[in-house]
Amino acid sequence: QTVVTQEPSLTVSPGGTVTLTCASSTGAVTSTHYPNWFQQKPGQAPRTLIYNTNNRHSWTPARFSGSLLGGKAALTLSGVQPEDEADYYCLLFYDGFLRVFGGGTKLTVL
Amino acid sequence: QVQLMQSGAEVRKPGASVKVSCKASGYTFTNYFLHWVRQAPGQGLEWLGIINTGSGDTGYSQKFQDRVTMTRDTSTSTVYMELSSLISEDTAIYYCLRERISQFDYWGQGTLVTVSS
Numbered sequence: 001q002t003v004v005t006q007e008p009s010l011t012v013s014p015g016g017t018v019t020l021t022c023a024s025s026t027g028a029v030t031s032t033h034y035p036n037w038f039q040q041k042p043g044q045a046p047r048t049l050i051y052n053t054n055n056r057h058s059w060t061p062a063r064f065s066g067s068l069l070g071g072k073a074a075l076t077l078s079g080v081q082p083e084d085e086a087d088y089y090c091l092l093f094y095d096g097f098l099r100v101f102g103g104g105t106k107l108t109v110l
Numbered sequence: 111q112v113q114l115m116q117s118g119a120e121v122r123k124p125g126a127s128v129k130v131s132c133k134a135s136g137y138t139f140t141n142y143f144l145h146w147v148r149q150a151p152g153q154g155l156e157w158l159g160i161i162n163t164g165s166g167d168t169g170y171s172q173k174f175q176d177r178v179t180m181t182r183d184t185s186t187s188t189v190y191m192e193l194s195s196l197i198s199e200d201t202a203i204y205y206c207l208r209e210r211i212s213q214f215d216y217w218g219q220g221t222l223v224t225v226s227s
Contacts, residue, residue: 097170103154
């Protein structure tokens, strides 16, 4: 069974920078896993922030960026705002139709 | 504008089945895959499966392979997810989610399914 692993929780100060990562139990994450990143605030449906590793949607603030880092997918928030406090999930593509979510990272802005 | 409008909340007894719908509008229905994702109370997101709205082909998570069926009606631009043999652990919010060429974008508003005796 394929497992995708994220940091359970991270804390960042307002205005700071934080990087969330997404690892695959099958080995290094590459661009062919097409990492997507999602943000979810309490009581709301998730929304998609990043697709295909590093592409922002029109509604995604420029302070969010995606990359590959050390064999993992990464989401970096630069100049963190209080409203960025949320849960963040990555999703990876695997062979055929299989997609797998990471367990999520709870980001606290403090 | 793109919208994915899901059906309303459902309550079922253990052992029953539930069928949730997701009606798409604002785009060409058959140009996008649709996925189903769920979130149990206080838990993370879990991928259930995908339907190719053009061909009707489906792919399911191994965990749900024996209990889930996804279908679509191109005449109404609607996809359906049916989950059978419900247990209490199936209590969750179920979401539909659009994808094309590895790009996820729009989500439905979610449907709460409660399984309780």
